Amino acid sequence: MATKTFKYVSYLWDEAKAAELAGDEVALFIYRSNLLGADLRLTNYGGGNTSVKIVDKDPLTGNQTDVMWIKGSGGDIGTLKKSGCAALYVDRLRALENVYRGIEFEDEMVELFNHCIFDLASKAPSIDTPLHGFLPFAHIDHLHPDAAIAIAAAKDGKQITEELFNGEIGWVGWQRPGFDLGLQLRECLEEAAARGIKLKGIMLGSHGLFTWGDTSFDSYMNTLEVIEKCAEYLEANYGKKAPVFGGQKIESLPEADRNKQAASIAPILRGFCSSYRNMIGHFTDDARVLEFTNSNDLAKLAPLGTSCPDHFLRTKISPLVLELAPNEDLTDVAAIKATLAPAFEAYRAMYTEYYNTCKRDNSPAMRDPNPVVILYPGVGMFTFSKDKTTARLASEYYINAVNVMKGAEAVSEYTSLPRQEAFDIEYWLLEEAKLQRMPKPKALSGRIALITGSAGGIGKAIAKKFAEEGACVVINDINQERLDGAKAEFIGKFGKDAVSSTLLNVTDAASIALAFDDAALAFGGVDIVVNNAGISISKSIAEHSIEEWDRLYDILVKGQFLVSQVGVAMMRKQNLGGDIVNIVSKNAVVAGPNNPGYGSAKAAQAHLTRLMAAELGGDKIRVNTVNPDAVISDSNIWAGGWAEGRAKAYGITVAELPAYYAKRTLLNEIILPDDIANACFAFVGGLLNKSTGNALNVDGGVAMGFYR
CATH class of the missing domain: 3.40.50.720 (NAD(P)-binding Rossmann-like Domain)
Structure with a gap:
């Protein structure tokens, strides 16, 4: 089994471990998923999806039938177990095309996935299910690697993808995940085949990457190689067109001073962000964050927000950038609050206008209008959410977004989701249903x-x-x-x-x-x-x-x-x-x-x-x-x-x-x-x-x- 050395991704495949799982394609699919999810350069926590198609015995007829195992809704491929997967009859899933009424009726298809369940212990199938189901490959990886999304979110992303991979990676423009996107992936594959091109993956505009293989290892290697090539391309272009993020505008405080300043202002920020409910905070002064917050292009890029839906869902429409000097005197708490109050009021007003402009007749009520991500140039980034895990993940997702902006700007021009598309993701009725199913907060949640x-x-x-x-x-x-x-x-x-x-x-x-x-x-x-x-x-x-x-x-x-x-x-x-x-x-x-x-x-x-x-x-x-x-x-x-x-x-x-x-x-x-x-x-x-x-x-x- 040939291997190669990678610079920008981690090769983790263990031949001895894989040999122990030989003959069990579902076990190998879960093994592959865990390896991919272990490298945050390949996908963010909870993001992406993986699948395998096998032949199994139908418990009702006794006949052999095609079955697809796929990560279930809300799961994480890095920690995926069989109990977190959904297993569906492939023929039934594809037959849903016969009752599909068009993109305006997209959401009604999700309930129909339940009629395709093969394994009765399945988790709820995710919205990505038809994206895997309409592709013919045995093993499929759908990931959100920063390097690939940087190209997918670039203004010239389609052209770059075509030239970088000599046409072997297809392109499907931005489309919210669902049944229609699954049909578009199949159409992209068929159009390439008609031109005599055998695709080894498809780039989703602003969204992510699909790759595949005949075996679990083939799919794993194909995924790593495509992402490695994207990362190599970005690395070769950093600073070539212009300085990264337009060059540095301000200096960071020394680390000890950053921590002191962050500790001093964090409770004030938390108070502002907790006007609807108590929030828990997370702070990072990661070098990637500081490179962005200290740059000349911060004012241009920060308001654009993120591109990948997974990033956006957890970081909100855009961050709040504090207009404070890194070494601002924070000892007069009343004065600092008076300085910050208009910024928070303006952010809440912006979010309210965004909601009122983009809402639809059946949109859920407006949620908390406070920022999730707060950038303090020269100091770092704060994120606030209902619990520490969600706040930490929001921080990780925004770092993903920073990586994407950096790459896209290096090779072209960064583009974010249009506001209406972003709203339709944030206030998607399926996402709202997920939120409504969340367990009731415990007595001390948020404290x-x-x-x-x-x-x-x-x-x-x-x-x-x-x-x-x-x-x-x-x-x-x-x-x-x-x-x-x-x-x-x-x-x-x-x-x-x-x-x-x-x-x-x-x-x-x-x-x-x-x-x-x-x-x-x-x-x-x-x-x-x-x-x-x-x-x-x-x-x-x-x-x-x-x-x-x-x-x-x-x-x-x-x-x-x-x-x-x-x-x-x-x-x-x-x-x-x-x-x-x-x-x-x-x-x-x-x-x-x-x-x-x-x-x-x-x-x-x-x-x-x-x-x-x-x-x-x-x-x-x-x-x-x-x-x-x-x-x-x-x-x-x-x-x-x-x-x-x-x-x-x-x-x-x-x-x-x-x-x-x-x-x-x-x-x-x-x-x-x-x-x-x-x-x-x-x-x-x-x-x-x-x-x-x-x-x-x-x-x-x-x-x-x-x-x-």
Whole structure:
């Protein structure tokens, strides 16, 4: 099996792995799909489609019949499994041509695909199904490679394609995916054959690339070779006609300064973008982004928007470009908001006009008019969406679009989708139906939580609960090893987009500022702060040292003050309200022996909660207290002699403490970290949005701790 070396794409085919799958064409098709999807230069996440046609036994007649396996609707070829595919009778699919009523009735064909299903476990067939079905090839790849789309989106794309491939790659002009486009692909192939030309692929104007082969490997190689040739052609032309993007206009800030500037402005941008619903942010200062944002052609190209429908659907009609200097002084938040407000108002007005101009009688209602992509020249790109994954993917898609613009401008002139075509994609009734089928958002979707001391014990339980309920969580700890272990655990359970981590020492103002900067860079800001980090020292007043007293007050009281201060500043930047929950203790109200330092520090925390609640109501920032008692499981509170001190105070052994604590409660229950997490969620989950300055005891019922 011959192979070759590629420069612009990755050759990943493993002959030994393929040999294991020999004889199973569906397995080889999925293997090929996964390899193609693993290289983002070949296609974006969730984009493109792949298929295979085989002969199988009809379960109804027992006769051999042609069956097409294809990626199902909404799937991703990079992670595709058999369960994510649709299998259809080829003859039935092609017979739908007999009932096709024309392009104005395109959408009604999608429901008819279900009458062609061969495998009853199939996923819903995608809109690309007829594009594969009307081509005769056994193996077909439809991808969105930047290099190919750059040519497809060029003003002279058809001519370039013809000359570059000596007529062996056909051309079909822009057409929204569907039944008609499938017929056009077949017609393109037949017209070439009539001229004695055997095509090895078809370029779709502004859209993507179709390639094929007799075997899975042949299709894979053909795909790589065509894309490689496109990339070689672009590389040879960069800078030949004119400097890339018209040359550089401004310099980027140094990396550390870019991150600092981005962290400072991200919460402000998030606030503007969240006027309809809370958005999660993503930031990148990728070199490709900076090359574009810092260029002379930014003002010309950015308003044009993207060309490929997959890119456009996730990045909106065009980005918002900030008219700020890279080193703009962002310390006066009110002044920056006043500067940015007209830009956001203008963008919303532009989007509203676009909707009103292009809408049709049956168009869905206008969606959120805020930008998804925000470009800050000299700093980088922000993207905002309903969750971190969607925001990150929007960033990746816009980088794809930048690559396309760069290539198209190098060889010709970039062209984007006409606005009406773009609108018809964005507000396509089939896309709207997909959106309506999306699961209901979880209680904390769109919210970002920073829980201090969240690498273990109560803090980790709170972070897990919030992540389970849809929040993005910023876990942190003073111990790097403990933090690394917790982050790996969270990523394994919730995925990389749900969690970020940062070292945080709550007694160090600089450490706190960096932690909140990390949160802003990771997600765009913070909505929920839980002051959980703490220590415990149980000693009599005679035995208590000044150093121990200071340590208790530094971590518990000063730490709560410093973290809340920075958290409040970030919440005010966002202007979205927020929640601060302080993990205090039953000891804040119950007096007992051997507890002067810890108990009085907890009392200070409790009253600081009430003071902050009284001050922050006008900002819609709620501040509440959760009072745990005797949380033994996985808690640092039992380190440092606390258990021995409490056992001594009660005249029992350390081993007897859990039972002692449970027995003294009215409910006779042991308190677990999850119980505290549930109490925190009660405050922030939406049902208590009009509650502030309150305390919730989670102690199994300790009468001495009742609030009076």
